[in-house]
Amino acid sequence: xxxxxxxxxxxxxxxxxxxxxxxxxxxxxxxxxxxxxxxxxxxxxxxxxxxxxxxxxxxxxxxxxxxxxxxxxxxxxxxxxxxxxxxxxxxxxxxxxxxxxxxxxxxxxxxxxxxxxxxxxxxxxxxxxxxxxxxxxxxxxxxxxxxxxxxxxxxxxxxxxxxxxxxxxxxxxxxxxxxxxxxxxxxxxxxxxxxxxxxxxxxxxxxxxxxxxxxxxxxxxxxxxxxxxxxxxxxxxxxxxxxxxxxxxxxxxxxxxxxxxxxxxxxxxxxxxxxxxxxxxxxxxxxxxxxxxxxxxxxxxxxxxxxxxxxxxxxxxxxxxxxxxxxxxxxxxxxxxxxxxxxxxxxxxxxxxxxxxxxxxxxxxxxxxxxxxxxxxxxxxxxxxxxxxxxxxxxxxxxxxxxxxxxxxxxxxxx
Amino acid sequence: xxxxxxxxxxxxxxxxxxxxxxxxxxxxxxxxxxxxxxxxxxxxxxxxxxxxxxxxxxxxxxxxxxxxxxxxxxxxxxxxxxxxxxxxxxxxxxxxxxxxxxxxxxxxxxxxxxxxxxxxxxxxxxxxxxxxxxxxxxxxxxxxxxxxxxxxxxxxxxxxxxxxxxxxxxxxxxxxxxxxxxxxxxxxxxxxxxxxxxxxxxxxxxxxxxxxxxxxxxxxxxxxxxxxxxxxxxxxxxxxxxxxxxxxxxxxxxxxxxxxxxxxxxxxxxxxxxxxxxxxxxxxxxxxxxxxxxxxxxxxxxxxxxxxxxxxxxxxxxxxxxxxxxxxxxxxxxxxxxxxxxxxxxxxxxxxxxxxxxxxxxxxxxxxxxxxxxxxxxxxxxxxxxxxxxxxxxxxxxxxxxxxxxxxxxxxxxxxxxxxxxxxxxxxxxxxxxxxxxxxxxxxxxxxxxxxxxxxxxxxxxxxxxxxxxxxxxxxxxxxxxxxxxxxxxxxxxxxxxxxxxxxxxxxxxxxxxxxxxxxxxxxxxxxxxxxxxxxxxxxxxxxxxxxxx
Ligand code: SF4
Numbered sequence: 001x002x003x004x005x006x007x008x009x010x011x012x013x014x015x016x017x018x019x020x021x022x023x024x025x026x027x028x029x030x031x032x033x034x035x036x037x038x039x040x041x042x043x044x045x046x047x048x049x050x051x052x053x054x055x056x057x058x059x060x061x062x063x064x065x066x067x068x069x070x071x072x073x074x075x076x077x078x079x080x081x082x083x084x085x086x087x088x089x090x091x092x093x094x095x096x097x098x099x100x101x102x103x104x105x106x107x108x109x110x111x112x113x114x115x116x117x118x119x120x121x122x123x124x125x126x127x128x129x130x131x132x133x134x135x136x137x138x139x140x141x142x143x144x145x146x147x148x149x150x151x152x153x154x155x156x157x158x159x160x161x162x163x164x165x166x167x168x169x170x171x172x173x174x175x176x177x178x179x180x181x182x183x184x185x186x187x188x189x190x191x192x193x194x195x196x197x198x199x200x201x202x203x204x205x206x207x208x209x210x211x212x213x214x215x216x217x218x219x220x221x222x223x224x225x226x227x228x229x230x231x232x233x234x235x236x237x238x239x240x241x242x243x244x245x246x247x248x249x250x251x252x253x254x255x256x257x258x259x260x261x262x263x264x265x266x267x268x269x270x271x272x273x274x275x276x277x278x279x280x281x282x283x284x285x286x287x288x289x290x291x292x293x294x295x296x297x298x299x300x301x302x303x304x305x306x307x308x309x310x311x312x313x314x315x316x317x318x319x320x321x322x323x324x325x326x327x328x329x330x331x332x333x334x335x336x337x338x339x340x341x342x343x344x345x346x347x348x349x350x351x352x353x354x355x356x357x358x359x360x361x362x363x364x365x366x367x368x369x370x371x372x373x374x375x376x377x378x379x380x381x382x383x384x385x386x387x388x389x390x391x392x393x394x395x396x397x398x399x400x401x402x403x404x405x406x407x408x409x410x411x412x413x414x415x
Numbered sequence: 416x417x418x419x420x421x422x423x424x425x426x427x428x429x430x431x432x433x434x435x436x437x438x439x440x441x442x443x444x445x446x447x448x449x450x451x452x453x454x455x456x457x458x459x460x461x462x463x464x465x466x467x468x469x470x471x472x473x474x475x476x477x478x479x480x481x482x483x484x485x486x487x488x489x490x491x492x493x494x495x496x497x498x499x500x501x502x503x504x505x506x507x508x509x510x511x512x513x514x515x516x517x518x519x520x521x522x523x524x525x526x527x528x529x530x531x532x533x534x535x536x537x538x539x540x541x542x543x544x545x546x547x548x549x550x551x552x553x554x555x556x557x558x559x560x561x562x563x564x565x566x567x568x569x570x571x572x573x574x575x576x577x578x579x580x581x582x583x584x585x586x587x588x589x590x591x592x593x594x595x596x597x598x599x600x601x602x603x604x605x606x607x608x609x610x611x612x613x614x615x616x617x618x619x620x621x622x623x624x625x626x627x628x629x630x631x632x633x634x635x636x637x638x639x640x641x642x643x644x645x646x647x648x649x650x651x652x653x654x655x656x657x658x659x660x661x662x663x664x665x666x667x668x669x670x671x672x673x674x675x676x677x678x679x680x681x682x683x684x685x686x687x688x689x690x691x692x693x694x695x696x697x698x699x700x701x702x703x704x705x706x707x708x709x710x711x712x713x714x715x716x717x718x719x720x721x722x723x724x725x726x727x728x729x730x731x732x733x734x735x736x737x738x739x740x741x742x743x744x745x746x747x748x749x750x751x752x753x754x755x756x757x758x759x760x761x762x763x764x765x766x767x768x769x770x771x772x773x774x775x776x777x778x779x780x781x782x783x784x785x786x787x788x789x790x791x792x793x794x795x796x797x798x799x800x801x802x803x804x805x806x807x808x809x810x811x812x813x814x815x816x817x818x819x820x821x822x823x824x825x826x827x828x829x830x831x832x833x834x835x836x837x838x839x840x841x842x843x844x845x846x847x848x849x850x851x852x853x854x855x856x857x858x859x860x861x862x863x864x865x866x867x868x869x870x871x872x873x874x875x876x877x878x879x880x881x882x883x884x885x886x887x888x889x890x891x892x893x894x895x896x897x898x899x900x901x902x903x904x905x906x907x908x909x910x911x912x913x914x915x916x917x918x919x920x921x922x923x924x925x926x927x928x929x930x931x932x933x934x935x936x937x938x939x940x941x942x943x944x945x946x947x948x949x950x951x952x953x954x955x956x957x958x959x960x961x962x963x964x965x
Pocket of ligand 1: 039157
């Protein structure tokens, strides 16, 4: 980090949306960071840094020293009966420190983006699924079924990553079918070389069930399913069956009935695999949610939405979801290092270990500003597929602690 | 810090010691020659058996597929809650225990080193993060190669061996691996092109490369790079009746070159009898006995619920109909490999399962050289590793074995020669299988023995005619000279290290690899690479340099 003059850093890894792009270019000048070259809107917004003073550590909105903030957080946690650790936007090291801390304090763990994840888990835990990862879709997928609205607003470079100029095996004529959505301008641009079609739908699970039946060779009585004319569904089914490697993708977080979509998409892919190859490619993974989930699985044996209490843990996807857990919690520890996301409204004591630019409606009991992984300090994040993880680097000298450091400072005196 | 274990009987086959009455001394974590110096701590053993820490060379303890198994089989976690003890109390589970439970349960059994045998390059960073959270064990991982599109493309194009070697060397270094594993050579890849099976000489539908070519190419690569452990092979046609022929052909294909056949039990099935499922153990053991270049581990099946978890998606997809409970996960991964997770219950009243159990034991008892066969259940695929003490008793106690056999599926009893096998393993042989031999085949010179210079991983067992009881709870376990188990209970947690291998390779290969990652994988090679500092919470790996590279 000796270089303080204006310089370009290449191949920057991005930890924001979960797609794991690692070819970003940014201009760094002292403490200023500006995306250089083309970048997605999400990364552009979240990478940008001005040379401004760090926010102060604070108690109830009044500035205090870092040590005072850590001490106050510790006092609050020591007195807590049922703390809730939520947000959890942090790198793996931050998650490890939080789990270490919770070994003493107990607490419920959930991530701000877990709604989509748990909609998908209803399918994975009931039947399992046949899935695939980014590099496979990128090179093998010749027919992609996108269920629901265009995911590009949330995953800005998705189709750019999935549709490179020369895929290894997918051939020239790659098909993309939007079921229940239409590609926006950005997606259309990234899909310029693919054959794109879209079908409006009113009931996605119903349309997927019909597709599965058609792929399975059954004849259906009726004119339309889920708002899609039978003839159109038959054409999609034919395309999927003829594919060498079909992929079905959706963003569970954006679909009210995402659990049903996940289940029906899983069944469709299962049926396709009887004769050809196919996989689900569920979207999600914002703010290292997958890294936190992986960590909890190997440490506790349970995914997110798990409570640690008295040296034992218990998983309940309903009870320990943030919205529900907030009702039972007396202390909220809100962690958000990737973006300035304020904590949800809460009556009890609140400790925020958060992004420097967080704006609060109501000042938390303790605010511990932290650096962002990938900007202020190095760290590891997982990609949405849960297999690949990436090393985030530091772009400038850190002046704020990382989540891991902050949590260790808090833990320093946990009784 | 000097530690003295007094009055034990030392079983150290690596140095020819068979229950020799002598003291064992550990100075600052290493074994030293006995002295008269005052010890900081002394343990009086009264004739207890002293062995080096156990080494498991094949047990699935970390990596993405284990987390998928945990996610899929929450039943396993709920049924086996947290361990008691004043520690972090992290997690539970039996078939797929959490990192903490893995480290503690292994330590209780007297194991101090365990190798994860199927790390995918794409998942290497995650696997290393997970291994760092396993207490009390040193670990290491074998990198899965041979189904990656990079190598198949090279083989198909007839690339020079030197280029393959350089790629393998780069991959070992980049993923911080210790050896090379091949899973269903080329078959996982063929499945991505919709092939449902791939025999030893069957061509991949896209690359037209055969498993034999993949195997021989990689055997040559590890030989020329000087990798101590031979290719660790999970062969073709796992679980398919008639795969005994494939296994025999695979052994012959090596033409005398070193090869390790893993979970051989799953590859020893014949097609005789009305059920077209029979034991091929005798034929295979005979050829193994005659082939000093071959080593094997068994992958013993034990009855009960488990979760099978493998990179062999082709086979796991074939077996998913047998899932119990009825659910499974499969995943094609990153132009690299794949994985399949299928919960399974081995039932003693099932003909097939009972015969699998018998086939495993036949292999154990018919393969003569204990230095070339290793005690594994392919945890958790044949059974959780916690069944090892029971397995040891089956091997050491013929009456016990036959009594167990008598309770199994009747037809299966008719189809095994097990009842007629009189061999009983000796304690010294168990020490070879579980310590001395794995250290030797892995090239770990300071492990698996109790001579001066060895690491202070030492286990004390109370001699007990009931070998299951004896091996279930070690009396003392020392890790690097620190007491971690006392009377079968965990008393301390220590951080282990991760063994990695550093071969010399031609670094000019990097340009092509970089291009491949940029264009095909869509990820930078430099980000795929796992840095030393990412291992063991910044402590970095324990490096073994390849010697004798060609
Ligand atoms: S698409 Fe996602 S990973 Fe890629 S640059 Fe944008 S925010 Fe980052």
